[in-house]
Amino acid sequence: MKQPSLIFLTGFSGSGKSTIGPLLANSLGYDFLDLDKEIELFAAKSINRIFAEEGEAHFRDLEHTVLEKLVGRTELVVSLGGGALQHNPCFSLIIASGTLVYLHSSPEILAKRLSHKTDRPLMKGDNGERLSKEQIEKKIFALLEQREPRYKTAQIIIETDTKRIGSTVEELTRKIERYVRRAEKRQFVNKPKKHTKSE
Numbered sequence: 001m002k003q004p005s006l007i008f009l010t011g012f013s014g015s016g017k018s019t020i021g022p023l024l025a026n027s028l029g030y031d032f033l034d035l036d037k038e039i040e041l042f043a044a045k046s047i048n049r050i051f052a053e054e055g056e057a058h059f060r061d062l063e064h065t066v067l068e069k070l071v072g073r074t075e076l077v078v079s080l081g082g083g084a085l086q087h088n089p090c091f092s093l094i095i096a097s098g099t100l101v102y103l104h105s106s107p108e109i110l111a112k113r114l115s116h117k118t119d120r121p122l123m124k125g126d127n128g129e130r131l132s133k134e135q136i137e138k139k140i141f142a143l144l145e146q147r148e149p150r151y152k153t154a155q156i157i158i159e160t161d162t163k164r165i166g167s168t169v170e171e172l173t174r175k176i177e178r179y180v181r182r183a184e185k186r187q188f189v190n191k192p193k194k195h196t197k198s199e
Contacts, residue, residue, distance in 0.1 A: 002097060003097060004099050004180045004183035005030070005099075007030070007099050008098050008099065009080060009101050013114060015082075015160055016168070030077050035080050071096075078098075085147065095153065100154040100156075101176070102152065102157045110140050112133075156176065
């Protein structure tokens with residue numbers, strides 16, 4: 001059964017998932033997990049090393065394996081990797097198991113945030129070389145075009161470009177609490193009634 005209080009944060013790399021996630025979890029009184037960090041613990045190696053040594057397909061399989069271990073939990077905020085929804089088994093599992101929240105940022109803002117990052121595999125060239133800001137922006141546009149349709153399947157979408165982090169967390173907390181209350185009420189109303197024998 002879908003758990004409304006299992007919250008998945010999605011969005012492109014640099015959209016604020018790892019920053020907003022712990023603050024949101026604290027505001028809701030939930031636990032927080034960063035899926036990429038859980039994958040690193042499970043595989044006993046860094047994301048960069050997994051990509052370099054075994055490729056993205058293997059990484060996505062690991063991602064699905066770790067997700068399967070989490071989907072039975074409640075009152076948990078999970079920060080997803082930017083490409084998690086593109087892997088069909090992961091997408092199906094996420095949609096069936098919890099509430100999806102999309103942190104939306106513009107390509108220009110994402111490029112600005114990511115131009116100094118060195119730990120994002122998809123922001124590097126084919127040979128692992130560091131890309132320029134212009135190359136990063138071009139790659140972000142291309143990847144967003146692929147990913148946006150699935151990002152937009154989220155039950156809750158919030159802009160992160162111009163808001164302060166505190167304001168974003170407050171708004172998300174209100175929206176999630178309302179959504180969870182409504183979802184739990186629907187589950188209660190739709191719960192099959194037990195039939196008792198009449199005396």
